[in-house]
Amino acid sequence: MIELTWRLENGMAHWPGMVPYNFTIVDRGMIPDGFYLELNNIYLAEHTGTHLDAPAHFIQGAWRLDQVPLQNLVGPGVVVDVRDKTRDNPDYEIGPQDFQDWEREHGRIPDGSVLMLRTGWGEWYWDQGETAYLGTDDGNTSLLHFPGLHPDGAQWLADNRKMHVIGIDTGSMDYGQSVQKMSHQILLPKRVVFIENVGHLDQLPITGSTVYAMPILIGEGSGGPARVFAIVDDRTSACSLTTSTVATVLLALSSAILYNMI
Template sequence: MHFPIFSTLTVLAFITGKVDLKLVDLTHILGPSPPNWPGDPPYIFTILYRQQFDDYWYELNKFETVEHIGTHLDAPAHFSEGSKRVHEIPMEKLAGPGVIINVKAKVAENLDYQVSKDDLEAWESKHNKTIPNGSVVIMNSGWSSKFPNASLLFGTETPDNASTFHFPGWKKESVDWLITERFVNAIGVDTPSTDFGQSATFPVHQRLGKGNVPGVELVANLDSIPEYGSTIYVAVIRIYEGSGGPARVFATFQENEDDDEDSESESDSETSEESVSE
């Protein structure tokens, strides 16, 4: 099943203007010195022009970067020979119903936590629905607040040594289940890797690659969207032959009018109480 790039809700919002559609950016700012994986060359931003000419102002810059830095997409080819590279990924695989797996409480007790199938079944039980085909499923571990501090992000005082990394990720078995039983479009994390920090062989990356399922890493602001009910878009730069690339990840969802009314009622109640006390 292919999930349409623009949901019915989105189309109605733009055509009629009657749907209160909220847009949330899930992307970290790239620069000025974003953390990168040990051994990768650093991000370099160079100003070429930033000046006034006779009749106009003109700016032009250049930047040099590896593909896998900041909020970015891993193409299946990243860890699987013969799988799709960035320019070959169909557009419909870069969007889908947002499914946010909140494991913040478990990560607070174990920095090396890996999202389990039990976590996925718990989500389905809580929301009384199966994870939809074509979903973009993202782990929310509460990790995004650590960006761009490299020591915090990689969970170590030696961020140049990958063997010391401690951060959460996915279990291979969970990813396999999402691919074979729920037919998801993409799987992501708010950490530097879909594999947890202590992984040495990257089995999740390998499984995603063999399944031709993109991975999304270093996703931001996940607390700003609902666990279910959004549409997530992964707008990666379409790099020819790319194994990945920086992406502008964002979500849309309909504002809950009942929540707004409740908030207004609570505000009115508080105002009334303050008036009485005065």
């Protein structure tokens, strides 16, 4: 099982203009009633850390987070690695040629897949700070620099492939200098959901996994933090638990944890 989510912590990178994540301890120790207790408060924006963009984030009248069907958030994992293009170009935009090159080597991107775009920026999420990851730490969006999906690439996917989820290891699906966010404008109306700030893509195989993107179920939300993970296909495994069984257990545990944090 592969973790694809960044841990929420104080001081983590956040989008300029949005409130930073804040975790405060309410209780952590013995209380007067005679037993040990831990309670915490969290304060965060919808689009914090590893999170989902629902179509309503940019499209009026489209699905909000609580309207996205659960089955749309699971699919075969596909990783398109463009680190060789982004290494010397922080403003690189992933285009049709990148997808066509990938398919020549690996075959057609499957319908219903969870397409992960690996730019290499995720390696900077914690290690080198907010300036390295976003291009700025002073709240000025004109200084944002990181790779993203080119509108032509978004249009090619919309016209030629059928998928429910696209993820990227940067702060936004559109590259940092984008003003109109055209890749959002092209794909979100197609009921494609985005995952941004995906973590640990270095651990995900190019193919041969099933990816789950499970957000907090925020009523009327335009997005929300998510637990994203993958289960690698392994027919030789001696494990008797099926993928669906493991996912069900994890979802139940996550729900219980979230309920008890409130």
